[in-house]
Amino acid sequence: MDAAAAARDGQTALALRLAKHLAPPPATAGGADDDDASARGCGNGNVAFSPVSVHAALALVAAGARGATLAQLLAFLGAPSAEVLADFSRRVADRVLADRSDAGGPRVLFGGGIWVDASRGGLADAFRDVAADVQKSEARTVSFAKEPEAAVKMINEWVKKATANLIGSIISVDDINGDVDLVLANAVYFKGAWQSPFITYETWTGAFHRLDGVVTKPMFMTGFKDLNVACMDGFKVVKLPYEPGAAPASQQRKRRRGRGAASKSKATPSAPEVDEGTRYSMFVFLPDAPGCLSTMVDMVTASPAFLYGVLAEMKTRRVKIKLPQFEISFSWSDLKRDLSRLGLSLPFSREAADLRGICEVVDDDAAASARRPTFLSKVAHMAVVKVNEAGTDAAAVTAALYGGGRPPDTVEFTADHPFTFFIMEELSGVIVFAGHVLDPTK
Structure with a gap:
């Protein structure tokens, strides 16, 4: 390395x-x-x-x-x-x-x-x-x-x-x-x-199950979207991309000129030779059961290699998503x-x-x-x-x-219980924000 x-x-x-x-x-x-x-x-x-x-x-x-x-x-x-x-x-x-x-x-x-x-x-x-x-x-x-x-x-x-x-x-x-x-x-x-914003009129109140058994009523954003998702043993993870940020025009010209050389000597994701712009996404990690958040967190945070391995498993699928608004x-x-x-x-x-x-x-x-x-x-x-x-x-x-029938091969991603999120800049692998949502109404 x-x-x-x-x-x-x-x-x-x-x-x-x-x-x-x-x-x-x-x-x-x-x-x-x-x-x-x-x-x-x-x-x-x-x-x-x-x-x-x-x-x-x-x-x-x-x-x-x-x-x-x-x-x-x-x-x-x-x-x-x-x-x-x-x-x-x-x-x-x-x-x-x-x-x-x-x-x-x-x-x-x-x-x-x-x-x-x-x-x-x-x-x-x-x-x-x-x-x-x-x-x-x-x-x-x-x-x-x-x-x-x-x-x-x-x-x-x-x-x-x-x-x-x-x-x-x-x-x-x-x-x-x-x-x-x-x-x-x-x-x-x-x-x-969001690169694919949620539709406002498809947001409504639903039940969220806290770790202590209390049920709260946040507003849930819903929809069918083609998203990168991975279904692992004990949890799912979905990627919600943001609109990307382009590199400055001068840097784009450098990138085009350097494509031939890049094929011979690739820069590492964490240290690109040319400013490639940014690609931010929120990754939402959802345990299969409400009481399994700590178990999932223990797995996901075991090592950078494990996290990278999970993200590498993600594939584009049709996702029926239900995610609460939170602040x-x-x-x-x-x-x-x-x-x-x-x-x-x-x-x-x-x-x-x-x-x-x-x-x-x-x-x-x-x-x-x-x-x-x-x-x-x-x-x-x-x-x-x-x-x-x-x-x-x-x-x-x-x-x-100092509502309706489910399309084929659709993944249900219903975040109606505590979950973890990371906001990552993907080209560099840098995690900019992270957190645990235990009650979206608070």
Whole structure:
């Protein structure tokens, strides 16, 4: 496996680990052990998050990490080296998260913000360059100690603008204390139209069976469509494609000129030599029985190879689909705890974190500098996903503080019980949003 493919698989693996971590445990199906479910950020509530946003935030931290802290971040993100991780992050920002709305594709917004306390003396030049070049992050100097309200207002106004007003804030004054020297944030906004929209007058109320046995009445989008679908042992998966985003005209000309050479040396899906545009789709994973969500999630999230294998099994068939409209607003108030549970601990350790590459050293006294370490005190994440007949509206922010007869061969896809979804850019294999819908009326 080449380095670019390894970095892509690392991002996919992180997405799958987080999806499994946020899935309701089996006991929730019987209404028990809700405390454990709450500790994992779920329960009977819906979950949505952006793996690409979390990955980008941690990749930016890695750019300023050293020693064992950098090694742990690279292992956690599945990247062979800091250089490979930076190159992968650049490709994601430049191509996967490029706005294609002018070409009829999804509207995508991505960018970062860095706010550093004036007392730290500013960002190190090398870190600033990586932040600007790789993740389109702008740096600003604030005073967290003297003017916390102004700093918080600046950060939240940036978040609101970056997510097209879907997310109004990510931090509060309560998050700012004497330990906070630095806030890193990135935002991802996605709005895509279905390639085959649902017909509004074929949407009506139906029964949805929650894990705890309660029946709710959401609005279901319905129809017969030719869709890619796979029927596996224990679950089905269907692909709902969005209108594709074309590459810029200059890139299309390069692609045509390079077709002959491409036959001799094919680029990997995760690192195309030419901007091929984007191809986004939502993949909906539906267990065969209402109480089998956790079993299905365990299977699907076992490894990137298993997920890719399932998607490779998909074939175009006539599908009778019934999918609820849903709108999820999910706040992951302290991602730090969950990342620590999953094995990422050093960046959060006051004693052991080595993030000396982020800020300039303003004190020549090495002992004094050592008394004020840079570490991550908090990581917050918020995501909003809206799905209706026309398509999907979604945003995420991650912040780190420092009737009739059935036609032949038709597949019934009736999502009237909890399911999992991934929004993926297929040319790269990058999972941009993911979540679990446990009650579409919430």
